[in-house]
Amino acid sequence: MATRKKIALIGAGNIGGELANLVVSKQLGDVVLFDIPAKENFAKGKALDLEQNSAIHGFDASILGTSKWSDCAGADVLIVTAGIPRKPGQSRDDLIATNLPIIRDVADNAKAHCPNAFVIVISNPLDAMVYEFKRRTDFPKERVVGMAGVLDSGRFQLFLARAAGVSVKDVRATVLGGHGDDMVPVLSATTINGLPVSQLVPAETIAGIIDRTRKGGGEIVGLMGTSAFYAPASSAIAMAEAYLLDQKRLLPCAAFLTGEYGYSDMYMGVPVVIGGKGVERIVQVVLSPEEKTMLDKSAKSVQSIVDVVKKN
Ligand code: APR
Helix, strand or coil, X not given: CCCCCEEEEECCCHHHHHHHHHHHHCCCCEEEEECCHHHHHHHHHHHHHHHHHHHHHHCCCCEEEECCHHHHCCCCEEEECCCCCCCCCCCHHHHHHHHHHHHHHHHHHHHHHCCCCXXXXXXXXXXXXXXXXXXXXXXXXXXXXXXXXXXXXXXXXXXXXXXXXXXXXXXXXXXXXXXXXXXXECHHHCEECCEEHHHCCCHHHXXXXXXXXXXXXXXXXXXXCCCCCHHHHHHHHHHHHHHHCCCCEEEEEEEEEECHHHCEEXXXXXXXXXXXXXXXXXXXXXXXXXXXXXXXXXXXXXXXXXXXXXXX
């Protein structure tokens, strides 16, 4: 008997709600929208609101709001947004004290109830949270991945498209490294439909765009008073879809490194192939010396926050 896939969303806040919306509109499976007991009614209300869309949009998937982990049992995909988002003036790293106990709680329950799920972590500080999730659950590295690079690359692509006066569909770019202010846009591989971006956008404009991309999350926090949620949710759904539909997409994601690019025992943004087996491989490309220097700097920042996680 065929059954629908089950997608458990841990955290029913801004990103969680948008994730649920995308899962059902793309008909990827049934949704469990989980939050803490104090937010159970909120999760139930959001689930009901979204489920009522089914009559209008014409999808059959169900959305269950809950605060019971048993409802998440057997999930095929788990997307974790549990935690507190940034407020204006905060860095992602400032969230570590609040979000570390939360990710540990989520990891323990995920291990108990969803031992076979493909897990996408979104909670910040991303590279540290996904590292801790993997360490705590001891899930295989193929099944635990962090969402950052798809979003950072999306921001970069949009800004370049606007500057070049071309469709965003034609801009291809990859942003690697940690999900922080020293992330690494791989300029040597950035093209507008195969043409080098450096020939279409002036160097100083590109420099400004790199800076804006690095601070892209903060720009939105400054405007809204809380983190972005539409593009982060779409980015995680692209990853979930690649897994569920075995698409073998090559996407920049935070992956567990065991020597790739010269780094070990850490999560950081690198190009990966996501398919039906999860993170099927990490793709190693040759970076320019400047890009490698930037990646080293980013890795150092990630390592320092991972060290905090290991000590606490
Ligand atoms: N288990 C499950 N959910 C939890 C837990 C927990 N232990 N602790 C907190 N939550 C829930 C909160 O109750 C809240 O509903 O996580 C939800 C987070 O939702 P929002 O506050 O709306 O935050 P959101 O914008 O969705 O961002 C979530 O993603 O991008 C990151 O920096 C962002 O870390 C933040 C996370």
